[in-house]
Amino acid sequence: MMLSMEGVHAHYGHIHALRGIDVEVQVGEIVTLIGANGAGKSTLMMSLFGSPKATAGRIVFDGEDITRVPTHEIARRGIALVPEGRHIFPRMTVIENLQLGTVHADAANYEADIARMFAMFPILEERQAQRAGTLSGGEQQMLAIGRALMSRPKLLLLDEPSLGLAPIYIRRIFQIVKELNRNHGMTILLVEQNANQALRVADRGYVLQHGEITLAGTGAELLASPEVRAAYLEGGHA
Amino acid sequence: MAYALQQLINGLTLGSMYGLIAIGYTMVYGIIGMINFAHGDIFMVSAFIAVTAFTILAAADVTSIPLALTFVLIVSIFFTSAYGWAVERTAYRPLRGSSRLAPLISAIGMSIFLQNTVQLTQGARVKPIPPVLEGGVVLWDAPGFAVQIGWSQILIIVTTVILMSAFTWMITQTPFGRQQRACEQDRKMAALLGVNVDRTISYTFMLGAALAAVAGVMVTVYYGVVDFFIGFLAGIKAFTAAVLGGIGSLPGAMLGGLLIGLIESFWSAYLWAEYKDVATFGILCLVLILRPSGLLGRPEVEKV
Ligand SMILES: Nc1ncnc2c1ncn2[C@@H]1O[C@H](COP(=O)(O)OP(=O)(O)OP(=O)(O)O)[C@@H](O)[C@H]1O
Numbered sequence: 443m444m445l446s447m448e449g450v451h452a453h454y455g456h457i458h459a460l461r462g463i464d465v466e467v468q469v470g471e472i473v474t475l476i477g478a479n480g481a482g483k484s485t486l487m488m489s490l491f492g493s494p495k496a497t498a499g500r501i502v503f504d505g506e507d508i509t510r511v512p513t514h515e516i517a518r519r520g521i522a523l524v525p526e527g528r529h530i531f532p533r534m535t536v537i538e539n540l541q542l543g544t545v546h547a548d549a550a551n552y553e554a555d556i557a558r559m560f561a562m563f564p565i566l567e568e569r570q571a572q573r574a575g576t577l578s579g580g581e582q583q584m585l586a587i588g589r590a591l592m593s594r595p596k597l598l599l600l601d602e603p604s605l606g607l608a609p610i611y612i613r614r615i616f617q618i619v620k621e622l623n624r625n626h627g628m629t630i631l632l633v634e635q636n637a638n639q640a641l642r643v644a645d646r647g648y649v650l651q652h653g654e655i656t657l658a659g660t661g662a663e664l665l666a667s668p669e670v671r672a673a674y675l676e677g678g679h680a
Numbered sequence: 681m682a683y684a685l686q687q688l689i690n691g692l693t694l695g696s697m698y699g700l701i702a703i704g705y706t707m708v709y710g711i712i713g714m715i716n717f718a719h720g721d722i723f724m725v726s727a728f729i730a731v732t733a734f735t736i737l738a739a740a741d742v743t744s745i746p747l748a749l750t751f752v753l754i755v756s757i758f759f760t761s762a763y764g765w766a767v768e769r770t771a772y773r774p775l776r777g778s779s780r781l782a783p784l785i786s787a788i789g790m791s792i793f794l795q796n797t798v799q800l801t802q803g804a805r806v807k808p809i810p811p812v813l814e815g816g817v818v819l820w821d822a823p824g825f826a827v828q829i830g831w832s833q834i835l836i837i838v839t840t841v842i843l844m845s846a847f848t849w850m851i852t853q854t855p856f857g858r859q860q861r862a863c864e865q866d867r868k869m870a871a872l873l874g875v876n877v878d879r880t881i882s883y884t885f886m887l888g889a890a891l892a893a894v895a896g897v898m899v900t901v902y903y904g905v906v907d908f909f910i911g912f913l914a915g916i917k918a919f920t921a922a923v924l925g926g927i928g929s930l931p932g933a934m935l936g937g938l939l940i941g942l943i944e945s946f947w948s949a950y951l952w953a954e955y956k957d958v959a960t961f962g963i964l965c966l967v968l969i970l971r972p973s974g975l976l977g978r979p980e981v982e983k984v
């Protein structure tokens with residue numbers, strides 16, 4: 443088992459954002475989380491990094507309890523996040539952003555990894571000396587994914603990677619997700635507004651509502667589920 | 681002409697010292713968004729550490745000037761960085777995440793605390809040291825006025841140029857510098873990537889203090905006297921330099937320091953020496969009113 447969350451609760455002050463989350467991710471799986479705005483999807487991902495800290499429950503990653511591990515230590519354990527809104531470093535160059543993905547990585551891998559990134563995202567190689575803040579939204583998203591991959595994570599968290607992107611970029615992102623999983627065996631936890639596409643690429647999925655998991659199943663099961671269809675698929679997202 | 685050249689030399693010397701101190705203001709502002717009002721007093725403490733170190737050397741009959749200067753620099757940098765670390769740890773870190781005003785008040789308290797501690801332990805009178813680097817070279821023996829550059833001035837300017845180059849290299853080229861800038865731009869994201877943000881902030885305070893320590897040693901060598909109040913004026917002038925250059929900008933702090941040094945030196949020479957501090961404060965007001973982002977600073981709004 444790559445990741446398991448057992449009865450995890452989290453709060454923002456008085457807001458009870460996660461209410462007893464049980465989620466499991468197996469090695470080599472793509473697992474997706476779907477839910478409405480404010481359901482707690484981003485909070486769930488951030489809670490893996492201890493920000494916010496789980497107020498109850500347990501998070502086990504790769505056989506170790508990481509519930510109380512400080513945020514900056516989590517990356518070292520092998521989790522990388524592409525956060526909602528990308529959060530690239532705008533006043534640094536593309537190459538510096540990628541290098542910041544390697545805070546913990548073995549320096550010996552650097553040349554090979556950067557070459558791999560440039561092969562996957564040729565645009566980043568072209569723009570390597572450009573300030574990241576001046577990239578287009580889609581390019582910034584590629585950069586955020588590239589930066590996360592530079593640390594050679596065991597588990598990749600993607601929080602709404604297609605948000606605000608043109609259809610061509612959205613297709614490219616889902617293609618990358620599939621490639622990473624099929625060709626590199628990357629384990630992926632994916633949050634998407636685009637529930638239809640997310641469930642199609644995912645092995646399994648969870649539905650999150652008001653901080654609680656209300657439904658779980660394989661991608662195909664959830665796609666066929668009347669509740670999911672009513673709430674997330676028929677209404678513009680599909 | 682000769683007189684002006686002399687002012688240029690004096691201004692560069694002063695400006696070097698302001699620049700070194702200004703870097704501490706600007707880096708701390710860059711990373712945690714607060715003005716460390718105790719920074720001037722950290723500089724003052726470093727000057728006293730230098731005086732103590734010089735006194736010890738004199739008692740030990742050390743006569744080699746390079747040896748003495750190296751020793752004093754190392755001692756002062758070491759202890760002053762420790763002060764910088766301790767100030768952040770005790771006065772600012774516990775307040776992280778609270779309102780913006782809280783650490784500011786804490787900084788002023790820390791400034792008063794440092795001044796009073798030094799006043800109580802070292803006395804309120806000025807402390808002299810025996811002259812360390814006397815004499816200099818006459819650059820130009822113009823009729824009626826000889827332009828001279830002192831050995832201590834050469835030392836100050838050369839050391840500053842070397843340090844600032846090394847520092848710029850460290851911030852722009854090394855992994856530590858990259859992580860430091862990452863914390864400046866997006867602290868939360870830096871932590872998610874594995875950067876130890878608390879430690880980076882500590883190092884930033886220590887580096888700022890170390891540069892202030894070099895300035896403290898220079899001031900001690902240059903003027904030969906220190907007192908517990910020098911941190912206040914030097915601090916405000918270096919702060920003005922940082923604001924003039926653009927608070928948060930490293931090259932800005934260097935440029936601002938240089939400009940403030942030159943302005944002060946020319947103002948004293950050609951206008952009213954008694955009002956030289958007024959010149960600096962006037963500039964501070966003008967910059968804040970007309971161009972708060974400074975010469976090299978970036979305006980607050982930007983596309984992300
Ligand atoms: N930093 C914060 N401080 C206070 N409340 C927060 C914070 N971040 C999120 N919340 C609240 O926690 C709840 C869950 O938010 P979260 O961002 O996890 O939702 P989400 O499912 O990711 O939504 P979206 O689809 O809009 O991204 C919301 O009610 C939100 O208002």
Ligand SMILES: [Mg+2]
Pocket residue numbers: 483484485526601
């Ligand atoms: Mg979200």
